[in-house]
Amino acid sequence: MSLIAAWDVLTRSEEGTISLGRAIGDSLSPGDAVLIxxxxxxxxxxxxxxIAAGLGTADRPRSPTFVLVNRHIGRLVLHHCDLYxxxxxxxxxxxxxxxxxDDGDVLAVEWPERARAALPEDAMEVTMKRGSGEEDRSITLTQNGPLSSRLLRAARSGFNAAKAES
Ligand SMILES: Nc1ncnc2c1ncn2[C@@H]1O[C@H](COP(=O)(O)OP(=O)(O)O)[C@@H](O)[C@H]1O
Ligand SMILES: [Mg+2]
Structure with a gap:
């Protein structure tokens, strides 16, 4: 079992980023948190x-404008927060x-640094940066505990398997 601290992905379109999200959503277990x-x-x-598509939710998350959190129900209940x-x-x-x-829902949080202390300690942290091309995004995923380590490993193998198939 390989232990990875960080995984780097380069996506070249929004579809690439959505595919990465789908691999994460497919891999989520109760209690997981993804901080973006x-x-x-x-x-x-x-x-x-x-992520929501990977969980099989019917609706598509948008940036919440006035509310801090939106709930999407799929294989697990996803709470999507934008703390901007x-x-x-x-x-x-x-x-x-x-x-x-703690009850087994999962969390996806944008702008987690606004309230890091109020969010789960063991969480997969995702950092997104623009690359040289207009649609290039350099995405780094890290783990810091048993839950996020399992999630990172599962998402990576799912993403690589999906890429190999396409
Ligand atoms: N590789 C990429 N990954 C994600 N979005 C991309 C990519 N390339 C271009 N885009 C565009 O960048 C924008 C990202 O918007 P959004 O997901 O709302 O960003 P954020 O939530 O970080 O503010 C969209 O208009 C999308 O089409
Ligand atoms: Mg947003």
């Missing part, structure tokens, strides 16, 4: 759309996300 950092327009919400407009950690604590995750 990156500037506006790097594709965080596209990645969440893939967040005023403080207390606001996230009030959402009760930790309790939901």
């Amino acid at each position: 950092s990156g500037e506006l327009g790097t594709g965080k919400t596209r990645l969440v759309q893939g 407009r967040l005023e403080g950690t207390a606001e996230v604590e009030e959402l009760g996300l930790m309790e939901r995750v």
Whole structure:
């Protein structure tokens, strides 16, 4: 069993990022959390759309404008948060996300650095950056505990298998 600390992926279109998200969504287990950092327009919400598709949800996540969290129901219940407009950690604590995750739901969070202390410690962290081409995105995924380590490994093998098939 190989232990990887980080995995780098380069996507060249929004479809590539959605495919990566789908591999993550396919691999999620109860209690998993995915924390997605990156500037506006790097594709965080596209990645969440893939995650939701991988979980088999019927609706497509968008960037929440006024609410901090949207819920999507698939194989597991996904809570999608965008903390961009967040005023403080207390606001996230009030959402009760930790309790939901403890109960087996899963979490996808944009702008997690706004309230990192109020989010699960063991989480897969995804960092998205623009590359040299207009549609290039350099995406780094890291793990920091047993849950996120399992998720990272499963998502990587799922993504590579899907790529090999296409
Ligand atoms: N490789 C790529 N991955 C994701 N999005 C991309 C990519 N290339 C271009 N885009 C575009 O970048 C934008 C990303 O938007 P969005 O996912 O809402 O970003 P964020 O949530 O990070 O602000 C979309 O308009 C999408 O079409
Ligand atoms: Mg977004």
